[in-house]
Amino acid sequence: MLSRVAENLYWLGRYLERAENAARMAHVEYLAAVERGGPNDSGSFWEPLLRASGAANAFRIAVEQDPALSPAYFLILSDANPNSVRSSVIEARGLARAARELISREVWEEINELYLDLQGRAEVRDDELYDLCRGVKRAVETIIGLYDHTVLHDEGAEWFRCGLYIERADMTSRILDTKYHVLLPALTEVGGALDRFQWMAILRSASAWEAFRKVYHEDISGPRVAEMLIFQQGFPRSLAFCVRALTEHFERATVLTPPLDRLPAERTLALLQLDLTALDITRVLALGLHEFLDDFQSRLIEVQTGLTDHIFRAVPESVA
Numbered sequence: 001m002l003s004r005v006a007e008n009l010y011w012l013g014r015y016l017e018r019a020e021n022a023a024r025m026a027h028v029e030y031l032a033a034v035e036r037g038g039p040n041d042s043g044s045f046w047e048p049l050l051r052a053s054g055a056a057n058a059f060r061i062a063v064e065q066d067p068a069l070s071p072a073y074f075l076i077l078s079d080a081n082p083n084s085v086r087s088s089v090i091e092a093r094g095l096a097r098a099a100r101e102l103i104s105r106e107v108w109e110e111i112n113e114l115y116l117d118l119q120g121r122a123e124v125r126d127d128e129l130y131d132l133c134r135g136v137k138r139a140v141e142t143i144i145g146l147y148d149h150t151v152l153h154d155e156g157a158e159w160f161r162c163g164l165y166i167e168r169a170d171m172t173s174r175i176l177d178t179k180y181h182v183l184l185p186a187l188t189e190v191g192g193a194l195d196r197f198q199w200m201a202i203l204r205s206a207s208a209w210e211a212f213r214k215v216y217h218e219d220i221s222g223p224r225v226a227e228m229l230i231f232q233q234g235f236p237r238s239l240a241f242c243v244r245a246l247t248e249h250f251e252r253a254t255v256l257t258p259p260l261d262r263l264p265a266e267r268t269l270a271l272l273q274l275d276l277t278a279l280d281i282t283r284v285l286a287l288g289l290h291e292f293l294d295d296f297q298s299r300l301i302e303v304q305t306g307l308t309d310h311i312f313r314a315v316p317e318s319v320a
Contacts, residue, residue, distance in 0.1 A: 005099060006159045006253070007312035012095040013163030016111075019088035020140035021171045025049045026075050026085075027133035028204045030126075032197075046071035048178035049205070052171070053083050073124045076132065085136055086118045104150035107143055114139040158253035162246055162307075169242035170300050175205045176229050177293040199225045206237050226289060227281035239296065240276045246303075247273055257311060265306030272299050 029049055050056040050071060062080045063069050069078070076085045093115040096108055114136065124132065144164070151157055199220050203209040212220070212228050215235075232238045236245075247269045254262040284292045 003312050005102065005156065007308075008095045008099045009102065009156045010159040010163040010307070010312070012092055012099065013160040013165075014167040015088045015092040015095065015163075016140050016143060017164045017167040018083060018171070019085045019092065020137055021167070022053055022075055022083065022085045022088065023133045023136035023140070024207060025052065025175070025205050026072060027130065027137065028201055030072075030129045030133065031204075032201050049075065052174040052178045052205075054174070055081050055083050058082075070124070072126075072129055076124050076136075077118065077121060086121075089115050089118055099156070102151070102156050104146065106146045106150050110139060110143045110146060114143070155253055155256075158249045161249040162253060165242045165246040165249065166300060166303065168237055169239055169246065170297060172206055172229055172237050172239060172242065173293045173296050173300075175202060176226060177290060177297075178202070196220050203228070208235060208237060211235050223281055223285060226284070230284065231276070231279075231281060243269065243273050243276060254311070261310045263306075264310050265303045268299055268302045268306060272296070272303075 026049070029046060047056065050059050053075065055074065058081055059069075059071065059074050062074060062078065074081050074084065078084050079087060081087060089111075093111050096103060096111045100108060117135070117139075121132075147157070147160060151160075196219070199222060200209060203212050203220075203225060206229055208228060211232075212225070215228060215232065216224050218224065228235065228238065230239045233240050233244070235241055250262075250265065250269060254266075279292075
């Protein structure tokens with residue numbers, strides 16, 4: 001497969017997962033705001049969600065130019081936010097068009113329908129936020145399901161899954177990192193009603209609340225949430241699950257890739273998986289959750305750099 005085509009399918013997976021993540025976080029924020037007194041409640045979680053999506057600085061700049069700009073609009077529809085739902089879907093549609101011959105008609109039609117729906121929206125009203133976010137989540141889940149069931153399971157499908165899982169791992173780590181300051185040495189100071197409410201919002205942002213209740217029968221707490229989202233091998237959004245899945249799809253995608261070209265990303269993934277296997281939540285909290293997550297995100301960047309420099313953008317001499 002041409003490296004350009006592989007890269008397009010990889011980023012198609014990333015942008016679809018990014019759109020679904022942003023919609024899910026906005027959906028959770030809406031429900032949390034309603035429970036706390038309304039969408040404009042001062043205790044909202046918009047700021048942590050903006051940080052988790054990597055859009056906090058861009059939002060502050062945009063608000064200086066337009067003081068009436070709402071966080072909901074910025075996360076979902078704003079063209080000034082490269083990680084907004086609409087921006088991600090626009091990118092995904094462009095990549096799908098470029099790889100049109102490698103995806104099914106059903107996948108293309110669902111992507112195009114989601115694109116047209118978002119392009120037809122000029123605002124995000126509080127009374128439609130719930131349905132809008134729910135619709136985006138369902139649309140992306142449908143696209144991914146159709147991809148699995150209507151597209152040939154070949155090298156291209158493996159690259160698509162690589163993009164999906166690296167994006168998912170990155171977002172789970174960012175969601176968890178927004179609350180790292182709660183895990184202080186004096187854990188006895190934590191655990192009140194507000195703290196439990198915040199951790200429930202974190203779990204719901206990662207679609208992990210129901211899975212958490214099945215795994216843990218004790219009260220919700222920061223360490224248990226962190227353990228769930230980092231180490232739970234059976235949960236498909238945990239860091240351990242995503243890294244394992246990413247490694248497996250990468251190995252299948254690079255069967256015909258020269259060993260020296262796949263080595264940088266392969267080595268980083270292997271070391272990352274070994275570290276996740278060797279650590280536990282007690283060690284992570286002792287070392288510092290924020291430091292652990294920051295290192296995790298840096299290593300994902302190393303994987304991305306290895307893919308880009310040595311596989312997707314490799315010069316002919318290094319490929320030969």
